Amino acid sequence: MDIRKIKETCLYITSLEKSKAFYHGKLGFEVIGEVKDRHVFFRAGASVLLCFIAEASKQSTTLPPHFGTGQLHLAFEVEKAQYEPWKEKVKRAGIKIEQEFDWGGGFRSFYFRDPDQHLLEVVMEGMWER
Incomplete structure (x- = not known):
């Protein structure tokens, strides 16, 4: 098997609004997905940057929870x-x-x-x- 690249990377954040203002507003990344009070996703070149509110993602029942600290x-x-x-x-x-x-x-x-x-x-x- 030959892995081509890391397609998506996940960060755990405290505020969707602050992250959106930073990654979209300041860096110009396209917003490609957003769920109120849970996550915002950005296109970063050919990759995707996933930004989750960790506590909200812990409650996931349809996909494995995404959460972490630090x-x-x-x-x-x-x-x-x-x-x-x-x-x-x-x-x-x-x-x-x-x-x-x-x-x-x-x-x-x-x-x-x-x-x-x-x-x-x-x-x-x-x-x-x-």
Whole structure:
């Protein structure tokens, strides 16, 4: 079996409104699904970012519950030519960049946080290629 990619990633949040304002309003991710007081889903390139209110998801009876706690990390990949424009977009949106790192080989990434303090990263395409 050959896994092609991680199709969806899940974060556990405290406010649908704050997450929607951040991921859709500031980062421009398309909202592709929403259930009041439970979850909001976003398109992130070819992947899907699922944001659940953990306590509401624990009550699920039709699918396995999605829940967890703590500050998680995920990285968004962008074309090398889009790295600087994305960094400027994040800054213009009033989001603090915590750190930028040079990984060598011409690859860089920067880190910032969402309203629930999850650590987000923007990485240059090709950084993890075989």
